[in-house]
Amino acid sequence: MLVLFGGVIVIQQFIIYLMYVRIRQLLNEIDSIEGKIKITDTELENLITRVEEFKRGKI
Numbered sequence: 001m002l003v004l005f006g007g008v009i010v011i012q013q014f015i016i017y018l019m020y021v022r023i024r025q026l027l028n029e030i031d032s033i034e035g036k037i038k039i040t041d042t043e044l045e046n047l048i049t050r051v052e053e054f055k056r057g058k059i
Contacts, residue, residue: 039047
């Protein structure tokens with residue numbers, strides 16, 4: 001019985017390690033995506049005004 005529980009604990013530790021590795025991968029991916037989509041306040045304001053001008057011109 002003790003061997004069975006020991007085996008279960010080892011398997012659980014392995015699964016926890018795999019989850020940790022996957023979380024680290026996802027966090028690195030989020031960091032790389034965040035660098036690509038950062039937008040400043042002035043860029044956002046410019047985008048909003050351009051969209052509004054486009055809507056006024058087309059409608």
